[in-house]
Amino acid sequence: MDAAGNTWEPPGQTLLRLTARWGRTHRIAWTGKLWLATHRDRRSHWRTEIEPTPELLEASLRKHHGHPPGPPAGHTFHPGRSTRA
Structure with a gap:
């Protein structure tokens, strides 16, 4: 939490989220x-x-490459869990 009271996502979690959305490209x-x-x-x-x-x-990234090819913003990424059926 910063001085303004905002809660920040840990960098490791942010890295997983960004990789889930943009990792294909x-x-x-x-x-x-x-x-x-x-x-x-x-x-x-x-x-x-x-x-x-x-x-x-x-x-x-959106400005230069358009929308991400990954899952939508509301998607929850679960490391190690297969997304294939």
Whole structure:
């Protein structure tokens, strides 16, 4: 919780969420200060996004690449659980 009383999602949980949404097309990383997304296709017109917050990273990804190919925003990601039938 910060000084304003906002509760923040832990970076590990945020990384899982971003990877669930954008992992098909991008590698997502947290440096401890910045969030990075690198497009898996080296020929992509806009390959790397670097932002200070996950919200800005997602906004930048949407601006340059459209909506994510992953599950919708309300989807709960469960690591280790198969999504195949």
